[in-house]
Amino acid sequence: MTVSYEDVVSAAERIGGHVLRTPVLESAPGRFLKLEQLQHSGSFKVRGAFNRILSAGELPEAGVIAASGGNHGLAVAYAARALGVRAEIFVPEVTSPVKLAGLRALGAQVTQTGTIYSEAAEAAAKRAAETGALKVHAYDQPEVVAGQGTTGLELMAQTGGVDTIVVAVGGGGFAAGVAVGSGILGGPSGTAGRPKLVAVEPERIPTLHEALKAGEPVPVEVGGIAADALGATQLGDLAYGILSRAGAQSVLVTDDAIVAARRTLWEEHHLVAEYAGATAYAALLAGVYVPEPGERVAVLVCGANTDPATLAHGRG
Structure with missing residues (x-):
């Protein structure tokens, strides 16, 4: 069971009249934020x-x-x-x-x-x-993964291509779909300069990190501030197959780094994000992933379903 680039293209045609083509913000030269938190229902999941x-x-x-x-x-x-x-x-x-x-x-x-x-x-x-x-599974169905992959299709078209895509992981369906839709796996023949994928997880929910260590999805304990959205106890089988073949780099961030990233998105860019939505951005702000000079990096801001009254301060 897997998902092909053609599956993602078909999904884009199927859902095109029902979802938004979310914008990309170039927050600094070569630094892009794909604003999936502006999608219908407040996240890419739709x-x-x-x-x-x-x-x-x-x-x-x-x-x-x-x-x-x-x-x-x-x-x-x-x-x-x-x-x-x-x-x-x-x-x-x-x-x-x-x-x-x-x-x-x-x-x-x-x-x-x-x-x-x-x-x-x-x-x-x-x-x-x-x-x-x-x-309708949250992350471990081919149709769901293909649908999430349309984010990758859009991102590559909107930016003209990037070197690196940074994405949060819980059950892994979003990251897996983006890996396929962005052409990392199975893109159009002749595609050059395929991006790499940096998968970001809270330290307290390391589903991909532990799966890569074990060579297969394994159960993990779940906790921390992003557990309501990234709280899968085990990476999906479909996501593991795709992300391992895509050579995804797994990095972990602390809850404090996620809090800081969420606050920064609000204070510097006036972007509303929930903790899971800010998790990928936390990897850059905390220096867990450090881009090379000239590297074009896209960060997926993936969810905004949060209490706006908590944006200007710490946890909430």
Whole structure:
């Protein structure tokens, strides 16, 4: 099971009328911020949600079902409402009040259960077996990964190409999709100068880091301020296959570095980001990844579902 560049191109055609072509900000010469936090539902996740649902053909009467820390659920709920189908979303107890309120505002049926994402996912799988609803996985389905990969297609077109893409990782579906969509794996024949991928994770949720060490996805403990969005207990199998073949470089950042990055995005660029959304940027600000002179670097700011009242100070 994998995802091809052609799958991403097809996904772009399929979802084009449903998602935004998010802008790219050149924050300094050769430093680009891809603003996926401005996407419908507040994150890139809506790309994969639309592609999964639209690829399924006729939907069951029960509609769609998903488990999520929040952003994926918001995306599935948004897509379901836009397409006129029912959505049932399972979220863990760590899901923020902002995301819970957003899910309910979108008309989804919400069940909060379990302390972490994997427990909510187990409950959602059991419910899907009972109702026959279409399962929309947060990160480990080809259609979802292909949909997320359309971000990479856009980025390369908007920048004219970059040397390095810096992206946050939880379950790995976004990073894997971007690796394919940006041409790192399986791009058009004759593509030269393929970018490298720097995958950024909180120190307290090192799913890719530990998978690369072990040679396969392995369970990790989940904690820290970005757990509601990056809190997968294990990297997806699909993401592992893609990211390992893409030669992704895994780097870890502290919670303090994530807090500082989020604050900097607001203070210097007036960009709203949640902690997960600022995680990739934290790698550059904290010096965990240091670009070479002249290196063209794109950072994916991937989510904005946060309480805006907390932007001007520390944690919240």
